[in-house]
Amino acid sequence: MNMPRTAAARIARRHPARIPIDEDIELRLLTKAHANMLFALTARNRDYLRQWLPWVDGTQSPTDTMRFIDEGRDQLRRNDGFHAGIWYCRELVGVIGYHYWNWTLRKTEIGYWLAASRQGKGIVTRSCRALVDYAFRNLGLNRIEIRTAVGNARSRAVAERLGFAQEGVLREAEYSSDGPVDQAAYGLLRKDWESRTSDGRR
Numbered sequence: 414m415n416m417p418r419t420a421a422a423r424i425a426r427r428h429p430a431r432i433p434i435d436e437d438i439e440l441r442l443l444t445k446a447h448a449n450m451l452f453a454l455t456a457r458n459r460d461y462l463r464q465w466l467p468w469v470d471g472t473q474s475p476t477d478t479m480r481f482i483d484e485g486r487d488q489l490r491r492n493d494g495f496h497a498g499i500w501y502c503r504e505l506v507g508v509i510g511y512h513y514w515n516w517t518l519r520k521t522e523i524g525y526w527l528a529a530s531r532q533g534k535g536i537v538t539r540s541c542r543a544l545v546d547y548a549f550r551n552l553g554l555n556r557i558e559i560r561t562a563v564g565n566a567r568s569r570a571v572a573e574r575l576g577f578a579q580e581g582v583l584r585e586a587e588y589s590s591d592g593p594v595d596q597a598a599y600g601l602l603r604k605d606w607e608s609r610t611s612d613g614r615r
Contacts, residue, residue: 428495430442432497432543432547434540435539437502438499438500438501439500440497440499440509441497441500442489442498443485443486445482448482449475450505451498451505452472452474452475452477454505454507454528458528458529464590464591465562465589466526467590470590485510492516494510494511494513494521495510495511496508496509496510497510499527499536501534506528507527509540509541510525512524518556519553519556520555520557521554521557522559523557523559524559541559541571545575545606546606549603549606549607555603556601556603557577557601558598558600559577560587560596560597560598560599561596561597562595562596563582563594563595564589569599573599575601576605576609577601580598582597583595
C-alpha cells in the first residue's frame, strides 16, 4: 500500500480516543484526568517495573505522571505517536503506545508495560495486536519494531507470539535497575502481517 506522507498524516490525525479490543480490554488515550490513577498504578508496581524501566525511579509524584501524559499529548498533536492506558475489566492496568511515527520511512515502534498482578492473561499480547493492526490498516505503515531487554522474557514472548522476527541484539542499548543491558530488536513488516491475516484483515 503506497500512501503519500500527507495522506498518511491526515489519517493519523483521525485517531480514536478509545480502541476496544474485546469484551475485557479497551485502550484509551491518556489525559490529565488519568494522572492520579496512573501514578498510583506505577507506585504499586514500582519494584516490579524498575527492573526493566529506568524511568520508574524518576516518577515520584502525580506531577511526574502528569508531565508524561502532557508529553504524550504533545506528541500526538505533532502527529508523532501516542500513549494509551490499558483498561482490563474497567480497571487501568498498564500503558501501551507508539514511541513515534516515522512517515518518511513508514515505520513505528511499540512499547508497553503491565501491572504485575495482571500478567499471564494475554492482555499485552491482545493490546499490542490491536496497535499492530491499526498501524498497518489505518496508518499505512510498512514496518513495526519492538525493542526489549534480552533478559525480559515476558516482553520478548509478546513480540514472538505476534510473529515479529528477532533481527539482532544491540549491546548495552538500554538500562535496567542493574545498569546497562543488551537489547533484542524485533521487526514485523506489512507483508509478514498480510501473510498472517486474510488480505491484511482479520
